[in-house]
Amino acid sequence: MANFYTEHPELKFHLNNPLMERICQLKERDYRDKDEFDYAPQDYSDAIDSYDKVLEITGEITGEVIAANAEGVDEEGPHCANGRVEYASGTKANLDAMVKAGLNGMTMPRRYGGLNFPITPYTMCAEIVAQADAGFGNIWSLQDCIETLYEFGNEDQHSRFIPRICAGETMSMDLTEPDAGSDLQSVMLKATYDEANNCWRLNGVKRFITNGDAHLHLVLARSEEGTHDGRGLSMFIYDKNDGGVDVRRIENKLGIHGSPTCELVYKNAKAELCGERKLGLIKYVMALMNGARLGIAAQSVGLSQAAYNEALAYAKDRKQFGKAIIEFPAVYDMLATIKAKLDAGRALLYQTARYVDIYKALDDIARERKLTPEERQEQKKYAKLADSFTPLAKGMNSEYANQNAYDCIQVHGGSGFMMEYACQRIYRDARITSIYEGTTQLQTVAAIRYVTNGAYAATLHEYELIPCAPEFEGYMNRIKDMTRKLEACTNAVKEAMNQELLDFVARRLYEMSAVCVMSHLLLQDATKAPELFAQSLNVYVNYAESEVEKHFNFIRKFSAEELLNYRK
């Protein structure tokens, strides 16, 4: 029996991170549900045990059902008929299994039928689902849109909508339009208030909407007539039961075939406001996107794991020149590098998830009572860490997923170019991860302020104080040296006082910061579990150090005058 959770002990290692104790305590409000709900944990170890068991269920479904359906779903894909989406038959079977297993509304409070799981174990489920089928991962993990409805919707909306998501209905976030992609301020979908019926009406077109025929949609629309920027946008809830939105077409894509990407036509569709008017983009969509970015980071890690599995199995099996190709340095270099990027990226993913967990749980407590000054400070600290780490986790993991999928095909040689092997699907599926929910270039934009204001450097210096195993001291020194080079580059660019130059080298500074962070995280993990991470620590620091060196040289030698030669 394949199980995508138990087969990878790295996941359980991350589940047992010491920060989880605080996360569980906050999320469970000191375990107050334990007498009211028969499935609520009694204490911390009971909670971790439950997460572990639920991850095992997810691992079994992904290993036995979703992985087995992946090829068929990729070939069949969804269809559009009469304005509705018909999922591929395998997709329906996958959804049915996930719903029967009760893996929906995982992070929602129990009073709405949720499991009240923290983001971290939920993200682990998202990772293993994506490992089996990244396209299905989208449909299933869009359930986390409910977080935004929970955060900003009112009590009445909570009680009407959240139980439906917990029972297995799906969601979509309708943001992009033909003329509003990365620039969401240009959204034009029109929301007008219908006085007679006491509701809002939506009119217009949305494009590239993942799972666009979902039961519940969160829609970004222009509620303030005459406005042209983000301040005129509000967020709405559209319920498919009310009708008024049709699917005009499903896009024909390079990858993630199982996930229907839809063009939607809104014809006087009834909708209700979520939260306050005018805060749609500037507050709610930002929150929505941060959750989605963590989701794409998880999807990317799942794809990297899939790429590693396929590459490793093939390299052990394939014989050339009288031996398995894994014995050739050129091949084992690729495999070790895939594994190192996977382990480093996963460490970053779950560190980010834990930061998100703490501040979100405190946010939620703040809706019930006033936080103590210590809690407020804790909330602020982790919110800042989460904001700064999310673009690193999304951007780097999506780039790694692509690199790993590329190397996975390379390990397969000519066979990898044939459609018979799973690696081609992984390669096609990975391609979108560095594009949607904000391209890597936009992740850089989101992250660069934490480079220039020293936030990453401060975190890195804090990490330097965490003791490592004596045998890993050498790595600590090398990472410290890498951090000094990052700071030297940052200072040099800042001193030039040239915004265009900063924008131009931002990606390099972003990557330098990210590899330093990931090196530290792997060092911490290898100290605790050398049997799992010591090899990857070695391989990754070798890789990260050379990356830092490359960017350091580039930035040091680059002058602003050279920009002329890059501009068209």
Next chain:
Amino acid sequence: MSLKIVVLAKQVPDTRCVGKDAMNADGTINRSALPAIFNPEDLNALEQALRLKDAHPGSTVTMLTMGPGRAAEIIREGLYRGADNGYLLTDRAFAGADTLATSYALATAIRKIGEYDIIVGGRQAIDGDTAQVGPQVAEKLGLPQITYVEEIQEVKDGRIRVKRHIDGGVETVEGPLPIVLTVNGSAAPCRPRNAKLVQKYKRAMGAQEKAAITKDGAELPYASLYESRPYLNITEWSVADVNGDTKQCGLSGSPTKVKKIENIIFQAKESKTITGSDADVENLIVELLANHTIG
């Protein structure tokens, strides 16, 4: 109508993992080399029971298994998927049972459960492959039976209609309740364990499992929960609990004696079909006696 459904399930060694070390030198099964699992076709049977429960609100699904203390795992696996309760038949006197003694024990337990409309189990277990226990239970209880069930189509007005798997196709048959069904592996696979139910029942244990934890003086974790949540205590029944006759149980109730175990490779390429007519059955008995397959 709401239904009382009993699911017969067995914990078996996973014979799909048979390797060199699967058998001990004395011809018995090396259980440490083969993980104990839920017999696959009993999972198909459980799914049919759960579907009936879904379709007939108010119905209950009761797990019944026989085995050592650790076979309580079968009850838990049922609870994780939506069963309501379960009984573990466990007693040294049950040990070593062949299909006759097993069906005797199960039948006495079912009588003790008392109320039942449908008794459903897998067609056969992957360790013995006899397909005899279900039919024998029906005979002992004096109930009609339908074997090789692939899908339960309808239960209405005291009757059940099912699709059953036959050579070269399916047939649809009807029978009166109460009834015994055995389910074929071609039926729908069992649903996954449910996240809430796993969290609810993960500490459910039988007395023997609890005793194994506390035998060296260790404390039972979350001990107070077993008082406040009675459903966490899996009921164990001994021979006496089900008013059984020890002579008909276990080894003493089992006419089957294993003389010898040997590895064989099937070589016959052709099969023949035998009808249920008295003449055909008699010819088969004569043939099997003649070639010493039986007797």
